[in-house]
Amino acid sequence: MTDRAVSSQVSFVLTIAITTIVVAGVTITVVGFIGEQRQSAAESELRVIGQRLGAQLMWVDRLATRGDVSRLAVEADVPGTVVGYTYLIEVSASGITLTAEQAGASATVSFVTTTPINSPPVSVSSGDVVIVYQPGPERITVRSGEVN
Amino acid sequence: MADLDSGDGSGGRRSTGQTNESDRFTSAGDHSPSDRAQLVLIGGLILAFTIVALTLVVNSVLYTDNVESRSTLPVAENAEEFTATVEESIARVITEENRREWNGLTGPDPPETEVETDLGVVTRLLNTSELEEHGAMATVDGAQIEEGKRVGQPASGTLDTGTDDWYVVNDTDGVRNVTFTVDPSSLPVDPSDKENSSNGAFHVDVIGPSDTWTAFVYRNSADYTVLDVKGGPTCKSPTSNTTGTVVLDMTEGAIRSPNGTGAMQTATCDYRFAEGLGDPYDIRFANGDRASGTFDMVVDEEPATAVTCAPASVSCTDAVYSVSVDVTYDTETFSYNTTVRVAPGEPRTVAP
Numbered sequence: 001m002t003d004r005a006v007s008s009q010v011s012f013v014l015t016i017a018i019t020t021i022v023v024a025g026v027t028i029t030v031v032g033f034i035g036e037q038r039q040s041a042a043e044s045e046l047r048v049i050g051q052r053l054g055a056q057l058m059w060v061d062r063l064a065t066r067g068d069v070s071r072l073a074v075e076a077d078v079p080g081t082v083v084g085y086t087y088l089i090e091v092s093a094s095g096i097t098l099t100a101e102q103a104g105a106s107a108t109v110s111f112v113t114t115t116p117i118n119s120p121p122v123s124v125s126s127g128d129v130v131i132v133y134q135p136g137p138e139r140i141t142v143r144s145g146e147v148n
Numbered sequence: 149m150a151d152l153d154s155g156d157g158s159g160g161r162r163s164t165g166q167t168n169e170s171d172r173f174t175s176a177g178d179h180s181p182s183d184r185a186q187l188v189l190i191g192g193l194i195l196a197f198t199i200v201a202l203t204l205v206v207n208s209v210l211y212t213d214n215v216e217s218r219s220t221l222p223v224a225e226n227a228e229e230f231t232a233t234v235e236e237s238i239a240r241v242i243t244e245e246n247r248r249e250w251n252g253l254t255g256p257d258p259p260e261t262e263v264e265t266d267l268g269v270v271t272r273l274l275n276t277s278e279l280e281e282h283g284a285m286a287t288v289d290g291a292q293i294e295e296g297k298r299v300g301q302p303a304s305g306t307l308d309t310g311t312d313d314w315y316v317v318n319d320t321d322g323v324r325n326v327t328f329t330v331d332p333s334s335l336p337v338d339p340s341d342k343e344n345s346s347n348g349a350f351h352v353d354v355i356g357p358s359d360t361w362t363a364f365v366y367r368n369s370a371d372y373t374v375l376d377v378k379g380g381p382t383c384k385s386p387t388s389n390t391t392g393t394v395v396l397d398m399t400e401g402a403i404r405s406p407n408g409t410g411a412m413q414t415a416t417c418d419y420r421f422a423e424g425l426g427d428p429y430d431i432r433f434a435n436g437d438r439a440s441g442t443f444d445m446v447v448d449e450e451p452a453t454a455v456t457c458a459p460a461s462v463s464c465t466d467a468v469y470s471v472s473v474d475v476t477y478d479t480e481t482f483s484y485n486t487t488v489r490v491a492p493g494e495p496r497t498v499a500p
Contacts (some may be wrong), residue, residue, distance in 0.1 A: 016187070023191045029196070034201045041205045055220040063224055066231055067475070067488035074224060075481035084210045115282045143224070148485050 038083050042105035043083040046098040050109030053078060053089065053096055053142075056131060060140055061113035064133045072133035073147045089129065091142045093117045115140050189236075226282045227477040227500065229482050234274060234288050238471050239492035241266045246446065246467040250298055260293045263468045266292050271473075278477075285478045294491075296322075296469025297455045299461055300444035306332065307443060308436025309352060309461060316462075319428040322448035322469065325493035326352070326398040326421070326431075328365070332389045333403075334440035335367040342366070342376070343434075349376075350439035352398065355434040356425030363398060365439055375403055375417055399495040403421035414443055421495035470494070 087100035271288035278286035372384035457464035470491035
Protein backbone atom coordinates (compact mmCIF):
# COMPACT_ATOMS: atom_id res chain seq x y z
CA MET A 1 0.00 0.00 0.00
CA THR A 2 2.93 2.39 0.62
CA ASP A 3 3.89 2.29 -3.10
CA ARG A 4 0.58 3.71 -4.19
CA ALA A 5 0.42 7.06 -5.98
CA VAL A 6 4.22 7.19 -6.42
CA SER A 7 3.94 7.64 -10.21
CA SER A 8 1.88 10.80 -9.85
CA GLN A 9 4.47 12.30 -7.53
CA VAL A 10 7.24 11.42 -9.93
CA SER A 11 5.25 12.94 -12.76
CA PHE A 12 4.70 16.11 -10.70
CA VAL A 13 8.42 16.49 -10.02
CA LEU A 14 9.22 15.84 -13.65
CA THR A 15 6.66 18.38 -14.80
CA ILE A 16 8.15 21.03 -12.56
CA ALA A 17 11.67 20.21 -13.68
CA ILE A 18 10.85 20.27 -17.37
CA THR A 19 8.83 23.48 -17.02
CA THR A 20 11.71 25.13 -15.20
CA ILE A 21 14.18 24.11 -17.88
CA VAL A 22 11.89 25.26 -20.69
CA VAL A 23 11.12 28.60 -19.04
CA ALA A 24 14.78 29.20 -18.24
CA GLY A 25 15.84 28.26 -21.77
CA VAL A 26 13.26 30.49 -23.39
CA THR A 27 14.16 33.34 -21.05
CA ILE A 28 17.86 33.12 -21.75
CA THR A 29 17.32 32.90 -25.52
CA VAL A 30 14.80 35.70 -25.64
CA VAL A 31 16.82 38.01 -23.40
CA GLY A 32 19.89 37.40 -25.51
CA PHE A 33 17.97 37.96 -28.74
CA ILE A 34 16.30 41.12 -27.48
CA GLY A 35 19.63 42.41 -26.23
CA GLU A 36 21.26 41.86 -29.60
CA GLN A 37 18.37 43.42 -31.47
CA ARG A 38 18.37 46.32 -29.12
CA GLN A 39 22.04 46.95 -29.63
CA SER A 40 21.82 46.74 -33.39
CA ALA A 41 18.74 48.98 -33.41
CA ALA A 42 20.57 51.48 -31.21
CA GLU A 43 23.59 51.38 -33.50
CA SER A 44 21.61 51.97 -36.65
CA GLU A 45 19.68 54.76 -34.98
CA LEU A 46 22.89 56.39 -33.79
CA ARG A 47 24.27 56.15 -37.31
CA VAL A 48 21.18 57.83 -38.76
CA ILE A 49 21.28 60.54 -36.11
CA GLY A 50 24.96 61.07 -36.87
CA GLN A 51 24.34 61.32 -40.59
CA ARG A 52 21.54 63.80 -40.06
CA LEU A 53 23.63 65.86 -37.69
CA GLY A 54 26.44 65.80 -40.25
CA ALA A 55 24.04 67.00 -42.93
CA GLN A 56 22.84 69.75 -40.61
CA LEU A 57 26.43 70.83 -39.89
CA MET A 58 27.02 70.98 -43.63
CA TRP A 59 23.88 73.10 -44.01
CA VAL A 60 25.18 75.54 -41.42
CA ASP A 61 28.54 75.57 -43.18
CA ARG A 62 26.81 76.32 -46.47
CA LEU A 63 24.70 79.13 -45.01
CA ALA A 64 27.81 80.58 -43.37
CA THR A 65 29.39 81.13 -46.77
CA ARG A 66 26.47 83.21 -48.02
CA GLY A 67 27.41 86.82 -47.55
CA ASP A 68 28.97 88.17 -44.40
CA VAL A 69 27.30 86.15 -41.64
CA SER A 70 27.32 87.72 -38.19
CA ARG A 71 24.90 85.38 -36.41
CA LEU A 72 23.86 81.82 -37.16
CA ALA A 73 22.46 79.28 -34.74
CA VAL A 74 20.10 76.41 -35.35
CA GLU A 75 18.50 73.82 -33.14
CA ALA A 76 19.63 70.44 -34.42
CA ASP A 77 16.89 67.93 -35.04
CA VAL A 78 18.10 65.02 -32.86
CA PRO A 79 15.98 62.72 -30.68
CA GLY A 80 16.54 62.71 -26.90
CA THR A 81 17.10 58.96 -26.60
CA VAL A 82 17.91 55.88 -28.65
CA VAL A 83 15.96 52.73 -27.73
CA GLY A 84 15.26 54.36 -24.40
CA TYR A 85 18.89 55.25 -23.61
CA THR A 86 20.54 58.65 -23.52
CA TYR A 87 23.65 59.10 -25.62
CA LEU A 88 26.66 61.33 -26.06
CA ILE A 89 27.56 63.28 -29.18
CA GLU A 90 31.15 64.20 -29.87
CA VAL A 91 31.85 66.38 -32.88
CA SER A 92 35.35 66.89 -34.15
CA ALA A 93 36.94 67.69 -37.50
CA SER A 94 37.39 63.97 -38.15
CA GLY A 95 33.75 63.09 -37.66
CA ILE A 96 30.80 62.68 -35.34
CA THR A 97 30.98 59.96 -32.70
CA LEU A 98 27.77 58.98 -30.96
CA THR A 99 27.89 56.69 -27.95
CA ALA A 100 25.02 55.15 -26.02
CA GLU A 101 27.05 53.49 -23.32
CA GLN A 102 24.17 51.75 -21.58
CA ALA A 103 23.05 50.15 -24.81
CA GLY A 104 26.64 49.20 -25.65
CA ALA A 105 26.27 50.91 -29.01
CA SER A 106 28.30 53.54 -30.81
CA ALA A 107 28.61 54.93 -34.33
CA THR A 108 31.02 57.20 -36.16
CA VAL A 109 29.98 59.30 -39.13
CA SER A 110 32.26 61.48 -41.21
CA PHE A 111 31.36 64.82 -42.77
CA VAL A 112 33.07 67.68 -44.55
CA THR A 113 32.82 71.39 -43.80
CA THR A 114 34.97 74.28 -44.95
CA THR A 115 34.56 76.02 -41.60
CA PRO A 116 36.68 74.51 -38.82
CA ILE A 117 34.83 72.55 -36.15
CA ASN A 118 35.57 73.33 -32.54
CA SER A 119 33.34 71.52 -30.17
CA PRO A 120 33.46 69.82 -26.77
CA PRO A 121 31.48 66.59 -26.26
CA VAL A 122 27.75 67.18 -25.85
CA SER A 123 25.46 65.04 -23.78
CA VAL A 124 22.09 64.95 -25.45
CA SER A 125 20.34 64.05 -22.22
CA SER A 126 20.89 67.58 -20.99
CA GLY A 127 18.37 69.06 -23.44
CA ASP A 128 18.34 70.53 -26.91
CA VAL A 129 21.37 70.51 -29.15
CA VAL A 130 22.29 73.69 -30.96
CA ILE A 131 24.70 74.19 -33.86
CA VAL A 132 26.32 77.62 -33.67
CA TYR A 133 28.46 79.39 -36.23
CA GLN A 134 30.79 82.05 -34.88
CA PRO A 135 32.54 84.53 -37.15
CA GLY A 136 36.10 85.78 -36.63
CA PRO A 137 37.85 83.44 -36.11
CA GLU A 138 35.13 81.44 -37.77
CA ARG A 139 34.19 78.10 -36.32
CA ILE A 140 31.21 75.83 -35.85
CA THR A 141 30.35 74.64 -32.35
CA VAL A 142 27.81 72.06 -31.23
CA ARG A 143 26.47 72.69 -27.75
CA SER A 144 23.42 72.00 -25.67
CA GLY A 145 20.98 74.78 -24.91
CA GLU A 146 18.56 77.05 -26.70
CA VAL A 147 18.97 79.02 -29.90
CA ASN A 148 17.90 82.38 -28.56
CA MET B 149 1.53 23.12 -16.58
CA ALA B 150 -2.20 22.75 -16.06
CA ASP B 151 -1.54 20.66 -13.04
CA LEU B 152 0.31 23.46 -11.39
CA ASP B 153 -2.54 25.87 -11.04
CA SER B 154 -5.32 23.42 -10.52
CA GLY B 155 -5.38 24.11 -6.78
CA ASP B 156 -8.59 25.41 -5.40
CA GLY B 157 -7.35 26.73 -2.12
CA SER B 158 -8.38 23.69 -0.16
CA GLY B 159 -4.92 22.47 0.83
CA GLY B 160 -4.80 20.07 3.75
CA ARG B 161 -8.47 19.28 3.60
CA ARG B 162 -9.25 15.61 3.55
CA SER B 163 -12.56 14.15 2.58
CA THR B 164 -13.91 11.10 4.22
CA GLY B 165 -14.67 8.99 1.14
CA GLN B 166 -12.06 9.42 -1.66
CA THR B 167 -8.94 11.41 -2.34
CA ASN B 168 -9.45 14.02 -5.07
CA GLU B 169 -6.79 15.43 -7.43
CA SER B 170 -6.07 18.58 -5.54
CA ASP B 171 -5.68 16.82 -2.29
CA ARG B 172 -3.09 14.54 -3.74
CA PHE B 173 -0.87 17.35 -4.95
CA THR B 174 -1.24 19.30 -1.82
CA SER B 175 -0.24 16.41 0.30
CA ALA B 176 2.68 15.51 -1.96
CA GLY B 177 4.36 18.96 -1.99
CA ASP B 178 2.93 20.11 1.25
CA HIS B 179 2.82 23.71 -0.08
CA SER B 180 0.47 26.35 1.08
CA PRO B 181 -2.02 27.43 -1.65
CA SER B 182 -0.36 30.84 -2.15
CA ASP B 183 2.88 29.21 -3.38
CA ARG B 184 1.24 27.61 -6.37
CA ALA B 185 1.75 28.43 -10.04
CA GLN B 186 4.85 30.54 -9.45
CA LEU B 187 6.64 29.24 -12.54
CA VAL B 188 3.75 30.18 -14.76
CA LEU B 189 3.67 33.59 -13.16
CA ILE B 190 7.39 34.12 -13.70
CA GLY B 191 7.11 32.83 -17.26
CA GLY B 192 4.24 35.18 -17.92
CA LEU B 193 6.13 38.15 -16.54
CA ILE B 194 9.18 37.36 -18.62
CA LEU B 195 6.99 37.07 -21.70
CA ALA B 196 5.42 40.43 -20.88
CA PHE B 197 8.80 42.13 -20.48
CA THR B 198 10.01 40.50 -23.68
CA ILE B 199 7.07 41.86 -25.61
CA VAL B 200 7.59 45.34 -24.17
CA ALA B 201 11.30 45.26 -25.04
CA LEU B 202 10.58 43.97 -28.51
CA THR B 203 8.03 46.72 -29.03
CA LEU B 204 10.64 49.27 -27.99
CA VAL B 205 13.14 47.88 -30.48
CA VAL B 206 10.63 47.71 -33.33
CA ASN B 207 9.41 51.19 -32.51
CA SER B 208 12.96 52.50 -32.55
CA VAL B 209 13.63 50.87 -35.91
CA LEU B 210 10.46 52.39 -37.35
CA TYR B 211 11.39 55.77 -35.93
CA THR B 212 14.85 55.51 -37.46
CA ASP B 213 13.30 54.74 -40.83
CA ASN B 214 10.99 57.69 -40.44
CA VAL B 215 13.77 60.07 -39.41
CA GLU B 216 15.93 58.90 -42.29
CA SER B 217 13.33 59.96 -44.83
CA ARG B 218 12.74 63.41 -43.32
CA SER B 219 14.10 66.61 -44.75
CA THR B 220 17.38 67.45 -43.01
CA LEU B 221 16.91 71.01 -41.90
CA PRO B 222 13.81 72.59 -43.48
CA VAL B 223 14.27 75.89 -41.67
CA ALA B 224 17.79 76.31 -43.10
CA GLU B 225 16.44 75.52 -46.55
CA ASN B 226 13.79 78.21 -46.11
CA ALA B 227 16.39 80.70 -44.91
CA GLU B 228 18.66 80.00 -47.85
CA GLU B 229 15.75 80.26 -50.24
CA PHE B 230 14.76 83.57 -48.66
CA THR B 231 18.30 84.94 -48.96
CA ALA B 232 18.49 83.79 -52.58
CA THR B 233 15.15 85.45 -53.31
CA VAL B 234 16.38 88.67 -51.70
CA GLU B 235 19.52 88.61 -53.83
CA GLU B 236 17.60 87.89 -56.99
CA SER B 237 15.00 90.58 -56.30
CA ILE B 238 17.65 93.21 -55.58
CA ALA B 239 19.58 92.20 -58.71
CA ARG B 240 16.43 92.71 -60.76
CA VAL B 241 15.78 96.09 -59.17
CA ILE B 242 19.36 97.22 -59.90
CA THR B 243 19.32 95.95 -63.47
CA GLU B 244 15.94 97.49 -64.20
CA GLU B 245 16.80 100.89 -62.69
CA ASN B 246 20.12 101.00 -64.55
CA ARG B 247 18.34 100.09 -67.77
CA ARG B 248 15.74 102.80 -67.26
CA GLU B 249 18.43 105.37 -66.49
CA TRP B 250 20.40 104.31 -69.56
CA ASN B 251 17.34 104.71 -71.74
CA GLY B 252 16.41 108.05 -70.16
CA LEU B 253 13.13 106.70 -68.76
CA THR B 254 13.54 107.77 -65.16
CA GLY B 255 12.39 110.89 -63.36
CA PRO B 256 14.62 113.54 -61.85
CA ASP B 257 15.82 111.33 -59.00
CA PRO B 258 19.26 109.72 -59.28
CA PRO B 259 19.18 105.92 -59.71
CA GLU B 260 20.31 105.24 -56.13
CA THR B 261 17.23 107.05 -54.79
CA GLU B 262 14.99 105.13 -57.18
CA VAL B 263 16.61 101.84 -56.15
CA GLU B 264 16.13 102.72 -52.49
CA THR B 265 12.43 103.36 -53.05
CA ASP B 266 12.00 100.11 -55.00
CA LEU B 267 13.89 98.15 -52.36
CA GLY B 268 11.52 99.42 -49.68
CA VAL B 269 8.56 97.94 -51.57
CA VAL B 270 10.29 94.68 -52.42
CA THR B 271 11.59 94.00 -48.91
CA ARG B 272 8.21 94.75 -47.34
CA LEU B 273 6.61 92.19 -49.66
CA LEU B 274 9.30 89.61 -48.91
CA ASN B 275 9.02 90.08 -45.13
CA THR B 276 5.26 89.61 -45.20
CA SER B 277 5.30 86.60 -47.49
CA GLU B 278 7.91 84.77 -45.39
CA LEU B 279 5.91 85.37 -42.22
CA GLU B 280 2.76 84.06 -43.85
CA GLU B 281 4.38 81.10 -45.55
CA HIS B 282 6.80 79.77 -42.93
CA GLY B 283 6.02 81.74 -39.79
CA ALA B 284 9.50 83.23 -39.76
CA MET B 285 10.50 86.75 -38.81
CA ALA B 286 12.50 87.54 -41.90
CA THR B 287 13.69 91.06 -42.46
CA VAL B 288 15.77 92.88 -45.02
CA ASP B 289 17.12 96.28 -44.06
CA GLY B 290 20.13 98.59 -43.88
CA ALA B 291 20.57 98.86 -47.64
CA GLN B 292 23.90 100.38 -48.60
CA ILE B 293 24.12 101.48 -52.17
CA GLU B 294 27.39 101.75 -54.05
CA GLU B 295 27.11 104.21 -56.87
CA GLY B 296 28.60 103.60 -60.25
CA LYS B 297 28.54 104.59 -63.89
CA ARG B 298 27.22 102.70 -66.83
CA VAL B 299 29.60 103.23 -69.73
CA GLY B 300 28.98 102.13 -73.26
CA GLN B 301 28.89 102.82 -76.93
CA PRO B 302 25.21 102.56 -77.80
CA ALA B 303 25.55 103.08 -81.55
CA SER B 304 27.40 100.49 -83.59
CA GLY B 305 30.77 101.65 -84.82
CA THR B 306 34.46 100.93 -84.48
CA LEU B 307 35.56 100.58 -80.87
CA ASP B 308 38.06 103.39 -81.07
CA THR B 309 37.70 107.06 -80.26
CA GLY B 310 39.90 108.55 -82.89
CA THR B 311 42.84 106.88 -81.23
CA ASP B 312 43.03 103.09 -81.52
CA ASP B 313 44.19 102.52 -77.97
CA TRP B 314 42.26 104.30 -75.25
CA TYR B 315 41.44 103.98 -71.57
CA VAL B 316 37.74 103.42 -70.82
CA VAL B 317 38.20 103.18 -67.07
CA ASN B 318 40.98 104.39 -64.79
CA ASP B 319 41.76 103.08 -61.33
CA THR B 320 38.47 101.43 -60.54
CA ASP B 321 37.78 98.96 -57.75
CA GLY B 322 35.21 97.02 -59.67
CA VAL B 323 33.58 96.47 -63.02
CA ARG B 324 30.78 94.18 -64.10
CA ASN B 325 28.79 93.15 -67.17
CA VAL B 326 31.55 93.93 -69.65
CA THR B 327 29.70 93.04 -72.83
CA PHE B 328 30.49 93.53 -76.50
CA THR B 329 28.16 93.14 -79.45
CA VAL B 330 30.40 92.85 -82.47
CA ASP B 331 29.85 92.59 -86.18
CA PRO B 332 31.82 89.45 -87.15
CA SER B 333 32.49 90.78 -90.66
CA SER B 334 34.51 93.64 -89.14
CA LEU B 335 36.92 91.29 -87.38
CA PRO B 336 40.29 90.34 -88.87
CA VAL B 337 40.76 86.69 -89.83
CA ASP B 338 43.44 84.84 -87.80
CA PRO B 339 45.88 87.73 -87.39
CA SER B 340 49.43 86.42 -87.05
CA ASP B 341 50.59 89.17 -84.72
CA LYS B 342 47.52 89.87 -82.61
CA GLU B 343 48.99 92.84 -80.79
CA ASN B 344 50.22 94.59 -83.91
CA SER B 345 48.56 97.98 -84.15
CA SER B 346 48.03 97.93 -87.91
CA ASN B 347 47.07 94.31 -88.69
CA GLY B 348 46.48 92.81 -85.22
CA ALA B 349 43.21 92.13 -83.39
CA PHE B 350 41.05 94.23 -81.09
CA HIS B 351 41.90 93.47 -77.49
CA VAL B 352 40.76 94.45 -74.02
CA ASP B 353 43.54 95.04 -71.50
CA VAL B 354 42.80 95.08 -67.82
CA ILE B 355 45.81 96.69 -66.22
CA GLY B 356 46.23 95.96 -62.56
CA PRO B 357 48.83 97.23 -60.07
CA SER B 358 51.45 94.73 -61.22
CA ASP B 359 50.02 92.65 -64.02
CA THR B 360 47.86 92.88 -67.15
CA TRP B 361 45.06 90.59 -68.29
CA THR B 362 44.32 90.59 -72.04
CA ALA B 363 41.58 89.13 -74.22
CA PHE B 364 41.67 89.28 -78.04
CA VAL B 365 38.67 89.20 -80.35
CA TYR B 366 39.03 88.02 -83.96
CA ARG B 367 37.60 85.59 -86.47
CA ASN B 368 39.10 82.25 -87.42
CA SER B 369 39.38 80.89 -90.96
CA ALA B 370 36.06 79.02 -90.57
CA ASP B 371 34.32 82.33 -89.67
CA TYR B 372 33.81 81.54 -85.98
CA THR B 373 34.27 84.53 -83.71
CA VAL B 374 37.15 83.83 -81.34
CA LEU B 375 37.67 85.09 -77.80
CA ASP B 376 41.32 84.48 -77.04
CA VAL B 377 42.44 85.02 -73.44
CA LYS B 378 46.20 85.60 -73.23
CA GLY B 379 47.67 82.84 -71.14
CA GLY B 380 44.19 81.28 -70.92
CA PRO B 381 41.70 79.44 -73.08
CA THR B 382 40.78 80.27 -76.66
CA CYS B 383 37.06 79.95 -77.24
CA LYS B 384 34.95 80.27 -80.34
CA SER B 385 31.33 81.21 -80.96
CA PRO B 386 28.80 78.38 -81.15
CA THR B 387 28.04 79.09 -84.78
CA SER B 388 29.95 80.36 -87.78
CA ASN B 389 28.84 83.84 -88.85
CA THR B 390 29.89 86.64 -91.10
CA THR B 391 26.63 88.54 -90.78
CA GLY B 392 24.45 89.49 -87.81
CA THR B 393 25.99 90.16 -84.42
CA VAL B 394 27.98 88.13 -81.93
CA VAL B 395 27.67 88.93 -78.23
CA LEU B 396 30.74 88.52 -76.03
CA ASP B 397 30.07 88.66 -72.32
CA MET B 398 33.62 88.98 -71.04
CA THR B 399 32.92 89.00 -67.32
CA GLU B 400 30.66 85.94 -67.54
CA GLY B 401 32.79 84.14 -70.10
CA ALA B 402 30.08 83.53 -72.67
CA ILE B 403 29.83 83.95 -76.44
CA ARG B 404 26.41 84.13 -78.05
CA SER B 405 25.83 83.94 -81.77
CA PRO B 406 22.78 83.35 -83.97
CA ASN B 407 22.25 80.03 -85.74
CA GLY B 408 20.66 79.63 -89.19
CA THR B 409 17.19 80.57 -87.96
CA GLY B 410 18.43 83.61 -86.05
CA ALA B 411 18.03 82.06 -82.58
CA MET B 412 20.93 82.93 -80.26
CA GLN B 413 23.10 80.09 -79.03
CA THR B 414 25.59 80.29 -76.18
CA ALA B 415 29.06 78.86 -75.74
CA THR B 416 30.74 79.24 -72.37
CA CYS B 417 34.40 79.88 -71.93
CA ASP B 418 36.19 78.65 -68.81
CA TYR B 419 38.23 81.56 -67.48
CA ARG B 420 37.99 84.25 -64.83
CA PHE B 421 37.86 87.85 -65.92
CA ALA B 422 41.03 89.68 -64.88
CA GLU B 423 42.12 86.74 -62.77
CA GLY B 424 44.43 87.53 -59.89
CA LEU B 425 44.98 91.20 -60.77
CA GLY B 426 43.87 92.94 -57.61
CA ASP B 427 42.58 96.49 -57.58
CA PRO B 428 42.57 99.28 -58.55
CA TYR B 429 42.86 98.56 -62.25
CA ASP B 430 42.40 100.28 -65.62
CA ILE B 431 40.53 99.00 -68.65
CA ARG B 432 42.05 99.83 -72.01
CA PHE B 433 40.69 99.07 -75.47
CA ALA B 434 43.49 98.48 -77.94
CA ASN B 435 43.29 98.25 -81.74
CA GLY B 436 39.77 99.67 -81.45
CA ASP B 437 39.60 100.15 -85.20
CA ARG B 438 39.91 96.38 -85.74
CA ALA B 439 36.38 95.63 -84.46
CA SER B 440 33.03 97.25 -85.00
CA GLY B 441 30.02 97.04 -82.70
CA THR B 442 28.85 98.28 -79.33
CA PHE B 443 30.02 97.79 -75.76
CA ASP B 444 28.51 98.18 -72.35
CA MET B 445 29.76 97.90 -68.77
CA VAL B 446 28.95 99.06 -65.26
CA VAL B 447 31.87 100.56 -63.35
CA ASP B 448 32.24 101.05 -59.63
CA GLU B 449 32.58 104.80 -59.18
CA GLU B 450 35.32 104.53 -56.67
CA PRO B 451 37.16 106.87 -57.06
CA ALA B 452 34.69 109.22 -58.66
CA THR B 453 37.01 110.00 -61.57
CA ALA B 454 37.28 106.38 -62.68
CA VAL B 455 35.38 106.71 -65.92
CA THR B 456 36.35 108.48 -69.10
CA CYS B 457 33.17 109.78 -70.66
CA ALA B 458 34.82 112.26 -72.97
CA PRO B 459 34.64 110.72 -76.49
CA ALA B 460 31.41 111.63 -78.24
CA SER B 461 30.62 108.05 -79.20
CA VAL B 462 30.74 106.94 -75.55
CA SER B 463 27.73 107.36 -73.30
CA CYS B 464 27.83 107.52 -69.52
CA THR B 465 24.89 107.46 -67.16
CA ASP B 466 24.66 107.27 -63.41
CA ALA B 467 24.06 103.74 -62.23
CA VAL B 468 23.93 101.62 -59.13
CA TYR B 469 26.96 99.35 -58.96
CA SER B 470 26.03 97.23 -55.97
CA VAL B 471 23.69 97.03 -53.01
CA SER B 472 24.47 95.50 -49.61
CA VAL B 473 21.63 94.54 -47.29
CA ASP B 474 21.26 92.95 -43.89
CA VAL B 475 19.18 89.80 -44.02
CA THR B 476 17.77 88.44 -40.76
CA TYR B 477 15.84 85.20 -40.48
CA ASP B 478 14.53 84.16 -37.08
CA THR B 479 12.28 81.37 -35.91
CA GLU B 480 11.96 79.56 -32.60
CA THR B 481 14.71 77.12 -33.56
CA PHE B 482 16.78 79.20 -35.95
CA SER B 483 18.63 82.49 -35.82
CA TYR B 484 20.45 83.94 -38.82
CA ASN B 485 21.87 87.30 -39.75
CA THR B 486 24.00 87.99 -42.77
CA THR B 487 25.02 90.87 -44.98
CA VAL B 488 24.73 90.09 -48.65
CA ARG B 489 26.20 92.17 -51.41
CA VAL B 490 24.44 92.14 -54.74
CA ALA B 491 26.27 93.21 -57.89
CA PRO B 492 24.69 91.29 -60.77
CA GLY B 493 27.26 90.09 -63.27
CA GLU B 494 30.32 90.96 -61.21
CA PRO B 495 33.26 88.65 -61.87
CA ARG B 496 34.43 87.00 -58.68
CA THR B 497 38.14 87.63 -58.91
CA VAL B 498 38.04 91.39 -59.04
CA ALA B 499 35.41 92.03 -56.41
CA PRO B 500 36.53 94.77 -54.02
